[in-house]
Amino acid sequence: MNAVSQGPTWTVLLVPVLLGVLALCGAAFARVLDARADGRGISGGVLAAPLAESGRLLLQQRRAVVASDRLLARTGVVLVPVAAVLAALVVPLGDRTASDLSIGIVWFNAMEVVTWAALWMAGWGSNSVWGLLGGYRFVVQGLSYELPHMFALITVATGAGSLRVSDAVAAQESLWFVVWMPVAFVAFLLSALALSFSGPFDTATGRDIVGGVLAEYSGVDRLLLVAGRWLMLSAAAAMSVPLFLGGSGGPLLPGWLWTLVKAVAVLGLLVWVRSRTATLRMDRFAEFGWLVLIPLTLLQALVVAVVVVGMTGGM
């Protein structure tokens, strides 16, 4: 495996393109699972459904509620997909990365948190009870998943001895982090679903509150919110590859292909989990996050720290 290095500047342009393709794959797979549950055949139409739906939303009229705060609403709607794309900046493809920030792991964390503000603004800005409820639900969801998520990231940083994503990949040359940080990996996957408000963590857009934050949005605004959710889920799935799954490491195939295969596999797993679970209500999950997930991820961080200290002979 070659060390990850920063590619030429134009590779930055690849980030939104590849992330978009990954997001389309995820959305298409979700449609396939839906179609199977519906008892429909899997056809080209099912696979192209996310594109057709995007087209429908582009054609649809935009709407706003009387006296809604359109500035906040617009800002929130735009920030959701933008934050997702920015979060994906530090994900390496093979042995090339668009930007190898020295604090790449914190960068991902910061961009993901933008969704808190964005979704709340979109909900509040719509001046609708459903948007209001959804926005606030996402904030309390953030308060419940964020600390386990951060501890998972810190566990990786401890194992790598660096906040640089390329160092995390290099540190996994002999052994993938997922092997000795399984709890952190699971916590990361859970928070991947939570930060993209999808799957069992879709309280913010729940059907019980008729779509929550999405309730009053139509047309291109709705498209950006929904696309932003898929982009964010894809970015988190892609990020799990350099953090836990050894980056581009793997036999026979070229490195970039391994990265893609692993990212698609993780995304597929997340989408599948989505189809097998009911929504976790936050009045139940908040306590679980604080009293079960935080101690577990802390223990994981402790184990990793002790191993790291032991290996470098720092005792």
Added chain:
Amino acid sequence: MAQAVVFWVCAIGAVAAGLAVFRVDSMARATFALLASFVLAAVPLLLLGLSYLGILVILMMIMEMVVMAVFMIMYMMNPAGLMPMSMVHNKKGSLAISTGTFVVLAVGVLLVDWPQRQGVPPPDVTFALGEALMGSHMLVMLVIGLGLFATIVSAVVLSHPRGRYDRFGDDLRRRPPDDPIPGSVDARSLTRIFGVGR
């Protein structure tokens, strides 16, 4: 050149967003104007080469301003600014204080004999920060730890409407606790969720 452009854009943007906090009617907009101001003020840290601190400020400020929005909207009247109102109270006093502060700081900037840099910055400032925390500044971290513990306890004592005696009864023996909405981490719920089905 690029640095200067970024600095001035952020500097003017931060001041403008800070002014906007007092110009908008809506609590929600005021909170996020303040957030924009903080984020723009974090960018100069990046210009100084303090990558970790800069991004950390952005990360923390977003989380904290969202929490701030929660409280601003809970307790301030007219949170959406749909009614005409002014965000400015005690105009004369605050004008005097802010002018005074500005003058003191501006005079300080111009008059203080700023020291020259000695030595060179460490190659990895984040690493140096970690070393300082684990070495010379360990006491700071320990004191802050106790301070945060005290914050948690006092926040719960002050803000939570129900305490353990309301929940578990006067002899603290009631199981499950009596809560208006049940949570998930107590013996009863855990058995039902993780135990065998009925």
Added chain:
Amino acid sequence: MTEFLRALLLIAVSVLLVSAAYAWSFLVRLAKGTLVSTPFMSGLEPVEHAVSRYHVRWYTITMVFLAFDMEMVFMYPWAVVVAQVGSKAVIEMFGFLAVLVAGVVYAWREGAFRWT
């Protein structure tokens, strides 16, 4: 700063892409104007504006979160140096965290993680 130039470029690119989505939608859709409507209230007439002093049921969690979250300031740089500093760093950080977790357990017993 040069480190973040590519991030700046990506911000520009993504804003451009979002604008392109808005522009494309404007070109192809039939109704150019925005439909202004009353909020959806299950088909009945809404009574008041939704934006209001929203009664958050979990305000204690926000305070506990803010306190606990502060330790992230220390923990990210700690993760970078733990291998060099050795066991002292591990003991110190997890002592620090143990104190905070004790605070969380106290908050749990008081029912702070349940909706008021």
Added chain:
Amino acid sequence: MDLSGWMRIQATPRPLLVTARGGGGIRVAAERVLRQRGWDLASTPAEADLLVVCGVPDDDALAAAVERVWSAFPAPRARASVHVETDVVSELDRARVRLDDVEWQRSDIAARTGAAETARAEEHTGEHDHTGHTTHSTTEPACGHHRSSDPGGGHSMGDHDMGGHDAHMMHGGDVAGLRMADRAPDRDGLALDQLHVSLGPVLPDWPAGLVVRVALQGDVVQSAEVEVIGEAHPDGSSWLGMPAAAAALDSMARLLSVCGWGTAMRSARRLRDELLTGAVDDAELGRFVGRLRRSRTLRWATDYVGRLDLPHSDLAGDATQRWRRWLDVVEGREAGHRRGDHAEVALERLPGLLEGQELAAARVIVASLDPDLDSVLPRDARDRVR
């Protein structure tokens, strides 16, 4: 063909279903067709482009609700009214054609823009004459009706510095035809704004004809008032001809949707339709039931929610116990679904169950009771029977 038209034809319509009392059978038929075509159901007018009314809205309140929802649809839009089950396919096809008919959509948009401008002009002439005002006050629930008995109620932290401003704000009048929310005491001692929200009649996964008006503080229901709108259809009840197992699966699908498990909801609806046509695969049905019984997340959503102490009733226990009994019915281990005066008892108990609950839990409670209102007589008629 131009790009817009091409994109429109590629898209699948997204229908919003409205069901009138007595329209349950039509709804089931419509759901089957839509499922087979892959037209996903919308939750709100903003998401939808097709309004499908199942049954006859023979009541002014529901008819007005349908019109209000229809006016909130963004363009392009089309509507279908299905009065008999056999019309489902033809009505949907007709609406689809209209949806893709660019000329019709253009004239619809022009008509709506024109109407909006006229309305705006009228508003300007009679500035302070809020025509909608009287209807607002009639739909508003009686204040302080069901307040929880909180010992410290009415004393908020900010009472001192906000009281005066509040009084001032009340004189401010309406903004854009709607009032600002007002404060009310709450069980945790904070007096913050209360929002009045109606659940139903047009709400996905909601019993046809039911309207629950709730006062919310935050996401907690402070008070609830239950009302049933529309004419009763005791003879035309959608469930009369339906096997108990299919009816139980229909209830289950609704609960699964409210609990946010869309995939299982789709499977439940498909198995329901297969039961109705007799083409169900028993092994698959068994696997599906087993998966639901084993699901920890579903348990987490329904445990301890909406507990009723009614021995020997199929409403007894909490939401989990109720849906597990539905699964017994599906498996044929228990005979009836919604026995006896199920709906009447459910309606009677509903306000008490909802008060003090989080809104999501409140939706689970309604879905887990799932009263079939087709057979419920109006309140005065019921009193006469007693």
